[in-house]
Amino acid sequence: MSELDQLEAMLRARPAHLTIEQRRDACDALAERYPTPADVEVTPVIANGVPAEWTYTPAAREDGAILYLHGGGFVWGSLASHRHFVSELGRAAEMKTLALDYRRAPEFPFPHALEDAINGYKYLLDRSPKIAVAGDSAGAGLVVAMLVRLRELGLPQPACALLFSPWADMTISSGSYVRNAERDPVLNRELMQFLAEQYLGDRPRNTLLASPVFSDLHGIAPLSIFVGATEALLDDSIALARAATLADIRVRLDIWPKMFHFWPNYYQELAEGRQALEMAGTILREAVVK
Numbered sequence: 001m002s003e004l005d006q007l008e009a010m011l012r013a014r015p016a017h018l019t020i021e022q023r024r025d026a027c028d029a030l031a032e033r034y035p036t037p038a039d040v041e042v043t044p045v046i047a048n049g050v051p052a053e054w055t056y057t058p059a060a061r062e063d064g065a066i067l068y069l070h071g072g073g074f075v076w077g078s079l080a081s082h083r084h085f086v087s088e089l090g091r092a093a094e095m096k097t098l099a100l101d102y103r104r105a106p107e108f109p110f111p112h113a114l115e116d117a118i119n120g121y122k123y124l125l126d127r128s129p130k131i132a133v134a135g136d137s138a139g140a141g142l143v144v145a146m147l148v149r150l151r152e153l154g155l156p157q158p159a160c161a162l163l164f165s166p167w168a169d170m171t172i173s174s175g176s177y178v179r180n181a182e183r184d185p186v187l188n189r190e191l192m193q194f195l196a197e198q199y200l201g202d203r204p205r206n207t208l209l210a211s212p213v214f215s216d217l218h219g220i221a222p223l224s225i226f227v228g229a230t231e232a233l234l235d236d237s238i239a240l241a242r243a244a245t246l247a248d249i250r251v252r253l254d255i256w257p258k259m260f261h262f263w264p265n266y267y268q269e270l271a272e273g274r275q276a277l278e279m280a281g282t283i284l285r286e287a288v289v290k
Contacts, residue, residue, distance in 0.1 A: 003270050008260060011185040020106075020198075024076040034084040034268055040091075042083065047123035050116045051101040053079050055087040060096045064130040064288035067121055067158070068099040069146075071137030071262060073167070073195035074113055075105050082136075085265050089134065092281020095288065098124055102142075105198040110210050113199075117146040122155070130288045131158040133221070134280070136262045137233075138195070140166030144212040144240065147220035157221040160287035162280055164226050165233055165262045166240060168213040170196040171205045174235030183230035186261035192232070213239050217247035224252040224283050226276055228259030252283070 001009070018026065036042065036055075043054040066089065070082040079101045090097035102116035124131055135143040140163035150157060170192075177189045200210055208215045213236065223244050227237035234255070241253040256263070259272055264280065267273035 004258060004272070007266055007270055008185045011260065020075060024078070027072055027076045027081045028078055030265075031080040031083060036083050036087055040087040042087075045098075047098065047100065048119035050120045050123070051079075052120060052123075053083075053099055053101075055083065055090055055097045055099070057087065057091040059091055059094045061094055061289075064095050064132065064159075065124055065128040066090060066093060066095050066097040066284060067124050067131060067133045068097050069102065069117055069133070069135035069139035069142045070099065071135065071139040071165075071167075072104070073192070074110075074138045074142075074199040075195055077104075077139070082265075085136075085267070088267065088277060089280060089284075092277050093132070093284040093288075094281070095132070095284065106201075109201050110199050110203065110207065113142055114145055114149060114209055117142055118149055118153070121146060121150065121158075125156065132160050132162065132284045132288050133158045134162040134164070134284065135166075136164035136265070138167045140164055141168045141212060141236075144168060144217075144220070144223075145209040145215070148212060148215045148217065149209060151219045157219070159221065160224060160284065161221045162224045162226075162284055163237075163240075164264060164280075165228065165231060166225065166237055167192070167233055168211065168236045168240045170200060170207070170211045172196060174233075174239065176235040177232045180230050180232050180234060184232040184260060187232040189232070213243055217244045217249055220244070220247075220249055222250040222252075222287070224254075224280075226254050226256065226264065226280065228261060228263055229255055229257050230259065231261050233261065254279075
């Protein structure tokens with residue numbers, strides 16, 4: 001059985017019906033499955049009121065930083081669940097990273113996560129000459145919403161934004177939910193509808209800064225999007241790339257054959273994950289050091 005087949009089998013074997021707390025615990029268990037390498041320095045910090053942590057590897061430069069917003073549907077995911085990936089992304093980019101522990105739904109629905117992202121970015125603006133931003137899934141959608149809000153507030157844009165499998169449309173209406181219903185081992189329409197309800201409550205699902213694919217994207221930072229061909233969220237990436245292009249934003253869209261949702265997270269077990277991570281590191285580094 002190939003690496004990809006083994007991983008997909010593992011993902012499909014996970015229990016389908018868990019409570020929010022069980023989901024959070026299962027997500028955080030990734031910290032045990034994928035421990036942070038010994039040469040990574042982890043420093044907790046409060047970033048303008050938002051719990052966060054710096055990670056450094058010996059290769060980290062001092063002239064730039066990555067702000068990272070984790071995925072998890074705005075409901076689960078944490079600093080612990082993503083530490084192994086965030087620190088390795090920093091290694092690949094030769095940069096330090098600041099990951100935010102933004103407030104999660106349903107306890108803190110929209111727009112709390114966005115407010116925390118803005119505050120974390122302001123904290124980094126005061127401490128780093130150059131900034132790149134990155135995120136996965138819901139965190140990647142939150143990155144785009146943050147860029148739009150930064151423009152509205154008259155704050156500087158980062159050098160670039162790197163998005164892994166972004167969730168950018170909470171209407172849950174794109175065709176890839178149907179086309180990839182049997183192919184995606186991670187996400188499905190029912191799960192995403194549940195997450196959208198936790199985050200938005202009674203608000204419209206096309207609320208602009210929750211579903212940034214519908215926002216005015218003029219003036220935001222250049223986007224690089226990595227998405228898998230088997231994802232339920234594939235069309236979110238395609239629609240986001242189109243919307244940004246029509247807004248005169250430079251966009252790079254990489255659709256990876258046979259890859260599932262946020263496959264780079266499994267770089268320790270999947271060759272394509274390592275390839276995507278190295279490519280992402282190069283994109284971030286080149287955007288910041290130029």
